Amino acid sequence: MEQEQKTAVSRKRYTFPLIVLAVCLVLGGYILWSQNSTSKYPKGADFSYTDTDGQTVTLKNTNGNVRLLYFFYSYCPDVCPPTTFLMSQVQDELKKTGDFGKDVEFLSVTIDPTRDTPERMKEFGGKLGADLSGWKFLRGDEKATAELAKKYQILVTKDEEGNFGHMNLIVLLDKKGRIRDWISANDYFANGKDNLPLSDFVKKITDLL
Structure with a gap:
């Protein structure tokens, strides 16, 4: 008991x-x-593209880096060249701290893959100061790219004459592939006293490292 x-x-x-x-x-x-x-940060849509060296680049295999994702085309008559140059200035600031190519990667996806050959994209990026060691220029299927851009809330259009139009926004993705911001390049190079300083752009990236 x-x-x-x-x-x-x-x-x-x-x-x-x-x-x-x-x-x-x-x-x-x-x-x-x-x-x-x-989570208030939406997951970025995955993709699979070929870079200028013929290597496959996906959202998943770039995880671990903070990324800037920009939809462009090299024959763009207005916003793409100055926006790409702006990104090259940000690139140069990140190179000073050793972050570019190590913890930060830039991804530029063409919406005009028929004309934007690998050679053409290399030439375009080279003229505007892009360092391909940490900056990938990518191409794939035109229709699929327009659909992908839409998933990132970037509108891409094409008229009957084959002229493209697109929203000039740069998508900021964190190391886990989540969308953290849509950066308007116009805020940095538009004429006027209210332009944001380049340091503001850089800080948006370094805050995620």
Whole structure:
């Protein structure tokens, strides 16, 4: 009888901590699930493109780096050249701190792959100061690229004469491939006293490192 009482007391002693532990595990799991399911940063849509050296580049295989993603075309008559040059200035600032090509990568995807051959994109990037060691110029299927841009909330259009139009926004992705910002290049090179300094652009990137 005495042994049975001791056993019952022992069970009571260990049962309650085990229940508390189980509740904590369930609660912890719920909190993690809740945080992941309600994240305010949307996951970027994956893609698979070929760079100017014929290598396959995807969103997944660039994870671990902060990325700038820009939809462009080299025959663009207005915004693409100055925006690409702006990005090259940001690139140069990041090279000073050793972040470019190591923890930060630039991805420029052409919306006009028929005319934007690898050679053409290399020439375009070279004229505007792009360092291909950390900056990939990418091309793939035209229709699929327009659809991808839409997933990143970038509108791409093409008229009956084959002229392209697109929103001039640069997508900022963090190391996990989440969209953290849409950066308007116009805020940095538009004429006027309210232009944002280049350091503001750089800080948006370095804050994610």
